[in-house]
Structures are given as C-alpha cells and as structure tokens.
Amino acid sequence: MTPSGTGPVAAERTASTSVEAVRSGAPGPVARSAELVPDPPVEHAPKRRGPGRNLPAAIAVGVGLLGALVVCLFVVPAAFPWLAALALALGSYEGVRAMAGGGLHVPLVPVLVGAVGMVISSHVYGADGLVVATAVAVCVILVWRVVESAGLFAVRGAVAGVFVLAWVPFLGSFAVLLNEREHGAMLVLLALVVPIASDIGGYISGVLLGAHPMAPSISPKKSWEGFAGSLVLGSAAAVAILSAGLDAPWWTGLVVGPALVVIATAGDLSESLLKRDLGLKDMGTLLPGHGGVLDRLDSLLLSAPVTFVLVKLLLP
Numbered sequence: 001m002t003p004s005g006t007g008p009v010a011a012e013r014t015a016s017t018s019v020e021a022v023r024s025g026a027p028g029p030v031a032r033s034a035e036l037v038p039d040p041p042v043e044h045a046p047k048r049r050g051p052g053r054n055l056p057a058a059i060a061v062g063v064g065l066l067g068a069l070v071v072c073l074f075v076v077p078a079a080f081p082w083l084a085a086l087a088l089a090l091g092s093y094e095g096v097r098a099m100a101g102g103g104l105h106v107p108l109v110p111v112l113v114g115a116v117g118m119v120i121s122s123h124v125y126g127a128d129g130l131v132v133a134t135a136v137a138v139c140v141i142l143v144w145r146v147v148e149s150a151g152l153f154a155v156r157g158a159v160a161g162v163f164v165l166a167w168v169p170f171l172g173s174f175a176v177l178l179n180e181r182e183h184g185a186m187l188v189l190l191a192l193v194v195p196i197a198s199d200i201g202g203y204i205s206g207v208l209l210g211a212h213p214m215a216p217s218i219s220p221k222k223s224w225e226g227f228a229g230s231l232v233l234g235s236a237a238a239v240a241i242l243s244a245g246l247d248a249p250w251w252t253g254l255v256v257g258p259a260l261v262v263i264a265t266a267g268d269l270s271e272s273l274l275k276r277d278l279g280l281k282d283m284g285t286l287l288p289g290h291g292g293v294l295d296r297l298d299s300l301l302l303s304a305p306v307t308f309v310l311v312k313l314l315l316p
Contacts, residue, residue: 088116088297092165094293104156109144114137118133145157175300189241191300191303211223227265230265234261238254264300
C-alpha cells in the first residue's frame with residue numbers, strides 16, 4: 001500500500017504546482033530552495049593609493065628648497081644657521097597657529113624669539129648654548145602666559161607653548177650642532193637627504209604598489225608597500241653619502257639608513273596624528289604641493305638628533 005502524500009499522484013501534484021508557478025511567475029519549490037542559498041562573497045582587491053598632491057608644484061618646490069640648502073651648506077656656509085633660524089621660526093609660527101585652532105592660546109612673540117635664540121645659541125655655544133637658551137625660553141613662556149591670564153586655560157597655553165619649543169626649534173637645532181662638527185655639511189646633508197629619499201621612495205612605491213594601509217586611522221595614504229620603498233631608497237642614500245662623502249664603511253649606511261627611515265616615518269605619523277586631533281589637513285599653505293613648512297620638517301625634526309647620536313657612536 002502506498003503511503004499518503006507519495007507515489008505517482010503526489011509526484012504529478014508537485015510537477016503541476018511547479019509548472020503553474022512558472023506560468024504565474026511565483027517561485028515554486030525548486031526556486032524557493034535556490035533562494036535560500038546565499039551568494040558567495042565578492043572579494044574586492046585592496047585599493048591602491050593615488051598621488052594625492054599637486055605633483056608638479058611639489059617637485060618644483062622640493063628642488064628649490066634642496067638647491068637653497070646645498071648653496072647654504074657648501075657655497076655660503078655662513079648662511080646655513082640663518083636659513084635654519086628662518087625655517088624653524090616659520091615652523092614655530094605654524095605650530096602656534098595650529099594650537100590656536102585647537103583652542104590653545106600660545107604666546108607667539110616669546111616662541112619666535114626663543115626659536116631664533118636657540119638656533120643662534122647652538123651655532124655660537126654648541127649643545128650647552130642650546131640647553132641654556134631652551135631653559136630661558138621655557139621660563140619666559142611660562143611667565144608671559146601667567147601674566148596674560150590665570151587658571152587652567154593659562155596652564156594649558158603654557159604647556160602647549162613649551163611643546164612647540166621642544167618640538168620645532170629644539171629638535172631642529174641639532175642640525176646646527178651637526179654643522180659645527182667636522183664634515184658638518186655632509187652630516188647635515190645626511191640628516192636631511194635620507195628622510196627626503198625615504199619620502200620619495202615611499203611615495204613612488206605607495207602610488208604604484210600600495211594596497212595595505214600602515215596606520216589607516218592616522219594616515220590612510222601610508223602603506224606597508226610604501227614603507228618598503230622608503231627603506232630601500234633611504235638606505236641607498238645613507239650608504240652613498242656615508243661611503244662617498246664621509247669615507248665611512250659602507251655598512252654604516254645600512255645602520256643609519258633604516259634608523260633614519262623608521263624615525264622619519266614615526267615623525268610623519270606623529271604630525272598626522274596631531275593634525276587629526278586639531279582638525280587640520282595641513283599645518284600651512286606656504287609651500288605649494290607640500291602644505292606648510294612643518295609639513296616638510298615633520299620627519300626632519302627627529303632625524304637630526306638621531307643622526308647626531310648615531311654619528312657620535314659610529315663615527316667618533
């Protein structure tokens with residue numbers, strides 16, 4: 001005996017139901033079972049970063065800045081401290097304006113005077129002069145801000161002013177200290193060119209191959225592929241300058257180069273994080289294709305003191 005709901009009659013009913021469903025446009029049993037199967041996930045290839053800047057303007061400005069640096073280092077060496085003072089004063093001005101955008105009032109006059117004084121003291125009196133000038137500038141900012149106003153708002157402004165002093169003119173003055181050493185011009189060139197080469201290598205490699213973000217929440221355009229390009233070109237620049245310009249063993253470039261690339265990348269990411277916290281895209285607009293002076297100095301400010309320390313250790 002055939003069980004209920006099975007056999008030829010049930011099969012005919014199922015077939016007729018499917019045919020009627022097809023004619024009416026409604027999904028039949030087969031169609032309904034097919035609808036339950038989810039579509040396979042579509043894998044999207046990681047996006048590569050685009051140029052993101054005015055490339056012709058950036059190249060023109062970069063070549064002009066590098067040319068001015070070379071002239072001041074090798075043709076008119078007495079002008080280098082003044083070039084450094086100008087660059088660090090402009091960077092300090094942009095730092096003060098950036099703090100103001102974040103609601104922090106930093107007294108501009110003592111910061112600018114302190115920045116120039118720190119550079120000149122480094123040139124005339126060396127590291128001791130830098131320490132003394134920094135201490136005096138910090139005291140002046142604290143007193144200035146307390147006289148202007150009182151309370152927590154004044155304390156926050158004073159702390160922000162000390163931060164600008166320590167970040168821009170203090171770290172930047174190590175380039176002046178490097179220049180006072182034997183073969184100082186080549187040492188300054190090392191501290192400045194390796195981060196520049198790192199930036200160029202990272203930019204080219206990131207544009208062509210960049211697919212895996214390094215720190216998407218801080219700087220979405222930085223990628224690990226770009227960092228690899230930075231390591232290659234930055235290390236090559238360090239080996240070339242140390243071996244050809246300073247007669248140092250070639251392997252010292254493989255120590256100094258990666259160290260400067262890492263610290264330059266950290267400086268760039270640190271400024272990106274600061275700009276994100278302050279709600280800024282660039283620190284300024286003085287340099288077309290680059291942004292502000294601080295947008296060019298961000299990686300260089302950390303490379304100068306690191307170069308100063310590495311030179312003392314590797315090239316006594």
